[in-house]
Amino acid sequence: MQLNKLLGDDEAVSPVIGVILMVAITVILAAxxxxxxxxxxxQVQDTSPTASFTFDYDQSDGADSFGSGNTAGDGLLTITHDGGDSIEAQNLFITGSSNTASDKVEVAADSSADPQYSGSDELSAGSQVTVRISNSDTVRVVFEASGGDSTSTLGKFEGPNA
Known part of the structure; x- marks a missing residue:
């Protein structure tokens, strides 16, 4: 047997490479x-937006974005979308909890006052919502996917006496 002839024999290389490529394509397609x-x-498509929020608490008089007036011990919390993804108002909620109650308010909520945002409005960098809270409340900005099957907290604020 001649060693040179064995090393130089590459007649079956093309069919073997073709079979390997076909198997690889089949495995990827099946996956x-x-x-x-x-x-x-x-599930891959239902990801939460990436957005940052800042919170500014001011214990003063005035109405919030939903028409609520001042009561003793209350203040105004201004929530500002600082940057990141735009979010539809109908998917954004402000949740709050104090020692006595728990609340969930849709940013596009229909109330006796005209809401600041409607359901299809998008909140982007610079958008603001003002809510009335007690100085002992904890407030979260929560994204809820359409259909309500997943939620994620995008920001959190604890009042000065929380």
């Missing part, structure tokens, strides 16, 4: 189809 069949593809 992509499998993620959507099992429902994992939908």
């Amino acid at each position: 992509v189809i499998g993620t959507f069949v099992l429902g994992l593809g939908d």
